[in-house]
Each structure stands twice: as C-alpha cells, then as structure tokens.
Amino acid sequence: MTDTAISPDERRGGLLKIAAGGVLTGLLTPSLPSLIDRLVGAPGDLRIALVAAPFAVLVLILVRRLSPNPWWAALAAAIITMIAFVCAVNAAVWTDGQVGDAAKALRNICAGLAGGFVGAGVMALGISLLPAGPRDVVAWLPMLVIGTIAGALLALDNALDLDLISFLYPVWQAGVAVSLAMALRRITARR
Numbered sequence: 001m002t003d004t005a006i007s008p009d010e011r012r013g014g015l016l017k018i019a020a021g022g023v024l025t026g027l028l029t030p031s032l033p034s035l036i037d038r039l040v041g042a043p044g045d046l047r048i049a050l051v052a053a054p055f056a057v058l059v060l061i062l063v064r065r066l067s068p069n070p071w072w073a074a075l076a077a078a079i080i081t082m083i084a085f086v087c088a089v090n091a092a093v094w095t096d097g098q099v100g101d102a103a104k105a106l107r108n109i110c111a112g113l114a115g116g117f118v119g120a121g122v123m124a125l126g127i128s129l130l131p132a133g134p135r136d137v138v139a140w141l142p143m144l145v146i147g148t149i150a151g152a153l154l155a156l157d158n159a160l161d162l163d164l165i166s167f168l169y170p171v172w173q174a175g176v177a178v179s180l181a182m183a184l185r186r187i188t189a190r191r
Helices: 010-038 044-051 053-066 069-100 102-126 138-150 152-158 167-190
Strands: none
Touching: 010 044, 010 053, 010 167, 044 053, 044 069, 044 138, 053 069, 053 102, 069 102, 102 138, 102 152, 102 167, 138 152, 138 167, 152 167
C-alpha cells in the first residue's frame, strides 16, 4: 500500500499515536527544569531549549518518517523545535510584561496565546524551509491555530499552581504534533 492510499481508519490511528506521543512528551516537559537547572554555568536560553528536548525528539521522528527529507533535515527540525520553545517562552514573558496591570488570569491568557502562536509559528516557518517541507501556507494554518489556542492553557496551569504537571504542554504538544503530521502528509500525498 502506498502513502497516498492510506485508509481513513489507518490515518486516524496514526494520528492518535502521534497525539499520544505529544501527550507523553508534554508530561515529561514540566519535570525537566528541575533537572536542567543543575547545569551550572549553562546559559538560560540553552536550559530553556533543553526543556523542549522530548518534544524535539518526537518532531525529529515525525519529520524523518512522514516526509522525504534527508536525515539531517529531521535533525534540523528538532533544533528548530528547541529554538521555537525558547522563542515561545520569551514571547510569553514579554507579553506578560506588556499587558500591564491587568488581572493575573488575563495576563496569563495573553501570554499563553502569544507564546503558543510564536512557538507554532517558528516551528512552521522553520520546518517549511526544509528541503521537502510544505511551502503551502494553508498546510500550516492548523498548527498556528491549534498552537495559539492551546497556549491559553497557561492561564489554567497558573490558576491551579501546577509546577510538575501541566495541562498546557500535553495539549499543545499533542495538537502541534498532529498538525505537523497532517502538514507533512499533505506534501507527501502530492508527490
């Protein structure tokens, strides 16, 4: 059976596995800062990027398996993912500071939306520039929408004082992973 002749049931099952991988990496993500903070002398942005390592591994696997990209492009996609995580955190912090004296929940919603959009946007832009990355903007819109909306879960995590667990990371990473797979499959189906 070719890639373009995959039944809807097989496609749905594959997307569920990808979503499960995103949930798993999302459960690992909030536990990493306490381990990574032990790296004495490592710059802050490097430590933030290392927090994204589990999700970056998932992205590496997806790009390698679902696209005709060479191995080095899958590695580049993982690095892009880690850079996107740093950009998302910085965008969320910057937005939180710009909102001013608004209620804490509103600041967290705005910061989460900004961080989710920037993280998904940097990933989409970076991965679209890979040799076999989809150049079609429409292919990346689901990732941008899902990443942005899921970013608002930062407010829920903050309201519940969640440190070692999170609603944001599992939902965001599952949604972005599935939308990435759909974008990669879209370009593969056209070949």
